[in-house]
Amino acid sequence: MDAHDADLKKELDATLHARRDLGEEYESALIDSFLEKVEQQVTSTVDRQVRRQLAQQQMVVARGSRPQEHSGDSWGERFGFGMVTMILAIPLSAIGAVNADLPGLLVTWAGIVGVNAVHAKHGWGRFARRGADSSRESRRDSSDWED
Template structure:
């Protein structure tokens, strides 16, 4: 995984170097190109995770066990993890297009989606001890 991180860092350095050589008139194209590479990497990572989860569910079903309950750890925290992963390109797009206002709007959207999901699942206002007890129930 660190090799891909290094690869992405090299891509960013190359993009910044190219911007220095080409000037500000090519900035939007360079940013779009870099964000496309980040998006491809995210798609690959998310695709791998979805495939792994589907394989685990198939194995669980083949063994006759019950699939994970709605509201399990993965479901509860999956949206938060995906939101944080997508926050980087969303923040960059917001800043590139609208400055600090775009950044604020992007993060308000991220927080709003996560708060809505937590409220919908009843996780937002449940006490910690109630959550711990309900996680152990069948």
């Protein structure tokens, strides 16, 4: 078990204990507080991973070679998309669970898994990059008018 996992487990235990002591009227505030701590933990982990990935890319560029890409989109793009959906899953899960209990939570996670599955299967990173390349071309063409 990671030290961060142990910290979150302690936070969860403290939140549950406080819920028993304070009663149901504070349940929403306690859940929001705990989810905020989870989100901070996820954000710090993502930041650390992104910094590591950027450092690796800078090392590759410094060596003069290109990073290897798999099936048209880089690992960093796939990882970033997955992390964004996991960060968004926290408040969406809370909303689904509060409004519709277990069925709401299940529908929320089915949507999250579905979006990630479609992204993984179709490799939307390639299409987004093509769109960005074509928009750059159109900007180059329109810059002729500015001369």
